[in-house]
Amino acid sequence: MSTLVALFHNRWSVPILAELHRQRDAIRKWLAAEEESFGRTLEQGTKLLEEIVESFEEVWRERADLQDKLERMEGMPWIADDRKVVLPPREELHTSMESLIHHFKIVTEGFRVPEGEVYVPVESPRGELGCYVVSDGGPRPWRVKFRAPSFVALEATATCMSDALVADLIAIVGSLDTVMGEVDR
Numbered sequence: 001m002s003t004l005v006a007l008f009h010n011r012w013s014v015p016i017l018a019e020l021h022r023q024r025d026a027i028r029k030w031l032a033a034e035e036e037s038f039g040r041t042l043e044q045g046t047k048l049l050e051e052i053v054e055s056f057e058e059v060w061r062e063r064a065d066l067q068d069k070l071e072r073m074e075g076m077p078w079i080a081d082d083r084k085v086v087l088p089p090r091e092e093l094h095t096s097m098e099s100l101i102h103h104f105k106i107v108t109e110g111f112r113v114p115e116g117e118v119y120v121p122v123e124s125p126r127g128e129l130g131c132y133v134v135s136d137g138g139p140r141p142w143r144v145k146f147r148a149p150s151f152v153a154l155e156a157t158a159t160c161m162s163d164a165l166v167a168d169l170i171a172i173v174g175s176l177d178t179v180m181g182e183v184d185r
Contacts, residue, residue: 048171059125085111110139126150126177150182 080086087106088099115137121130127149134143153176160172 048168048175052175112137112139121147124149126179126182127152148182150178150180153178154183 083102085106087103088096092099093103113135115135117132117134119130119132121128123129128147129149130147132143132145132147133141136142157173157176157178160176161169164172
């Protein structure tokens, strides 16, 4: 269980994720032995541990998928060719007056985007982080709204705590992983 404790202190450390992945069967056997020796059901704790193990297995698969995609991208262009929206290379700023003026205009004025609205969700460690942007066709957005995943997790706290033991309180709140600074906006 020391691996599980270390996991909560250093959540996304790759060696700890690998160790948890390797020791998941040992942790399940330990829980089964505890259930037999005390003669009581650890069903709720087992469910919580299963959820934790499943979520870290998912993170491990996502990491491998991301690493594979990065390897396939090697050698490909990673920036747009349109000089109206991309800053010129730093080397050109010292030798070309046009590049210097272009750099100054993009930094001070920005660039115009088409009129409209867009919502872009991003998968973050705490859940879906969403960004909603409305443009009026100018260089600055008319409205920007972020959807914080911790706000949704805070709303789910009461539902998760119903019919739970007091001993499970810390593990349940820790698994929701709310950040109050993110909620209070």
